[in-house]
Amino acid sequence: MRTSRPDHERWRPSVAPRLAPLPDDPEVIVVGAGAAGVAAARGLAARGVRVAVLEARDRVGGRLVTVALRGHPVDLGGHWLHAGPINPLVRLGTQRGEPLRVAAQESHLWVGRRRGRPAEAAALGRAFAVADRAMSTQAGWAGPDRPAATALPPGLGPWGRRVERVHGLVSGQSLDRVSLQDFPSMEYGDNRFIAGGYGGYLARLAQGLPIALGTPVTSIDWSGPDVRVQAGPRSFTARAVIVTIPTMVLRAAPLFTPALPPEVADAITGFATGIYEHAVLHWPSCPFRGADRLASLVGGREPSPGLLTRIDGTPFHFFELDAPMAAALDARGAGPDGVRRLVRTALAAHFGARALHDLSIPAVSAWRHDPWARGSWAVVPPGHAGARARLQAPVADRVWFAGEALSRLQWGTAGGAYEEGTRAAAAVAERLRSSDGLVTPAPGGT
Ligand SMILES: Cc1cc2nc3c(=O)[nH]c(=O)nc-3n(C[C@H](O)[C@H](O)[C@H](O)COP(=O)(O)OP(=O)(O)OC[C@H]3O[C@@H](n4cnc5c(N)ncnc54)[C@H](O)[C@@H]3O)c2cc1C
Incomplete structure (x- = not known):
């Protein structure tokens, strides 16, 4: 509850x-x-x-x-320093000698119960590139406002749904609820993290x-x-x-x-209210290697918008929850333990229950239920x-x-x-x- x-x-x-x-x-x-x-x-x-x-x-x-979990500093809210070239906290951090690091560009793909093949990773990369090109050419769209989803080109192929889901996760709402005039108004590339x-x-x-x-x-x-x-x-x-x-x-x-x-x-x-929540995983034997890499898990029964793996090279990972997942959890009154169950079910579907032997989920964010936040960030809806x-x-x-x-x-x-x-x-x-x-x-x- x-x-x-x-x-x-x-x-x-x-x-x-x-x-x-x-x-x-x-x-x-x-x-x-x-x-x-x-x-x-x-x-x-x-x-x-x-x-x-x-x-x-x-x-x-x-x-x-940032809180200390098992001796490691872990962010329960914002964690990426987005848009490095224009982010004042990157500029200031550099001046102050803060321990910033450029976020990894490499990512993982997992399809059903196996690693994604190079051809699948390339197809997903192409779908993102086509979608990003279509959306950025319509950035600052000056015509009558409409949902950002309408800017996605048709024929993105079988990877299109994944691309739309990730854009919805990053936006805080699915793209049919986001203004095209307001989107995409930020360069998400060139991100940093901070130790x-x-x-x-x-x-x-x-x-x-x-x-x-x-x-x-x-x-x-x-x-x-x-x-x-x-x-x-x-x-x-x-x-x-x-x-x-x-x-x-x-x-x-x-x-x-x-x-x-x-x-x-x-x-x-x-x-509108942007929703983006984390379940913090402590999972030393997670099959993904390399620090700070995003992982796409596709083809499972439980849709999962994304994982950020081995944060700062530690056994901590974020399982990300988007607006539709949070709404479904809230509709059935699931509290943090309900989130934990969902995460375990989703991961077991991809990796098998035995692979989760050393998984624990120490923290689950619920910013949407926090009286001083009531959501993750503000979203501009169409119009x-x-x-x-x-x-x-x-x-x-x-x-x-x-x-x-x-x-x-x-x-x-x-x-x-x-x-x-x-x-x-x-x-x-x-x-x-x-x-x-x-x-x-x-x-x-x-
Ligand atoms: C899970 C999650 C992940 C995110 N990931 C990223 C990320 O990776 N990178 C990124 O840049 N951003 C991220 N964000 C968004 C980012 O955290 C916020 O955009 C940013 O921190 C907002 O700063 P703010 O000062 O506008 O608001 P807040 O940080 O919310 O500050 C407002 C303050 O006002 C206080 N307050 C509220 N009501 C009252 C009152 N009546 N009286 C007095 N005080 C009051 C609140 O307690 C709060 O401290 C994420 C957010 C969440 C929830």
Whole structure:
């Protein structure tokens, strides 16, 4: 059965940064200490703006969290640093000497109960190439919006269903529920990983920031010239607020007084919920060799969208769950143990029950049931393109939004969230500076 505390919140994060106390008289409140909130706070602090960050959870990082499982740091949320050339967390990590590594390009194919043949791997590769070409030529599609699935060329052959499934997994929803105008708006190639985990890296970036943990914001009043932010019994007043709460959470519980302008409220409610979950496998004898390789398992009775194998060269692997699988599990009320059973059944169908003798499944993520996330990332459904841009504009020069949902080029990612937090911080600081000239110029390298 579903528990009130999602499985992925049972572990302590592997990095707990030392945080600073909140200033008495903050100029800006940042709500949320995920990638966007940390970026915003760093950007403001670097410009000499007094900032206070209010975070609902008892940890920083939001949908990035690294925990120690059997002594290894394992990410239970985001783990790839996507889009290396444009990802600010890659740029910053390189400057800081963080242990980044380029993700492996090689992958595995398993068909039914055997390894895929070279000809099958080549056919799958061709189907991906044809689909990617068709989709990228329609990137930024300017005609009337329609589902991204309509861009897939016909005749992808027997591998077409696999290609569509993987694109659906990566998008967070099947392609018939994703806007073509918004897709594909990110270069997924050139990915990186980071030793010690993505969550651990973000936690290091939060070191020394003024963040109050366990402080869920319950209302934001922007009716006056200042903003009043209520967090249970605690009340904060500031000149501006940067809200990084996931759109799925904002949609579930409106916080604003007065209500947000209709175009902003519609932008928030119109996003669909992206679903992508992990079952973390500890499986030393897994038949796949080589670190950080994706494996496609096809032809089994239980459809499985994908595996990421031997993460960082360890016996840990991610079995990935997409939106249809999560919906089927939820429809029958399966909790984490139901996920474990499904994973074992799927793997046994491909490798035989005996091959699973040393398999354990220490953790199963359930971000869709997490009250502070309610999903993995925001998805733009057909007809809703433009929502990201609408949220980038401030409301009454007092309320700014930031977070993964706003990023078009790096949609759904921690890099996109960080970029948007940085952008909002610069805009807010500029706004304060232009109204009273009190703010000092920003040093680089935030
Ligand atoms: C399983 C999974 C795998 C993923 N894989 C990748 C990946 O490989 N690479 C990648 O780049 N991205 C990945 N993502 C997406 C990525 O994790 C997110 O896009 C990113 O972390 C979002 O950052 P954010 O700051 O926008 O939001 P969040 O990280 O969600 O931060 C928002 C913060 O606001 C807090 N909050 C919510 N409500 C309140 C409130 N009322 N008061 C105060 N605080 C509140 C939350 O607790 C949270 O800390 C994955 C996500 C999941 C779930």
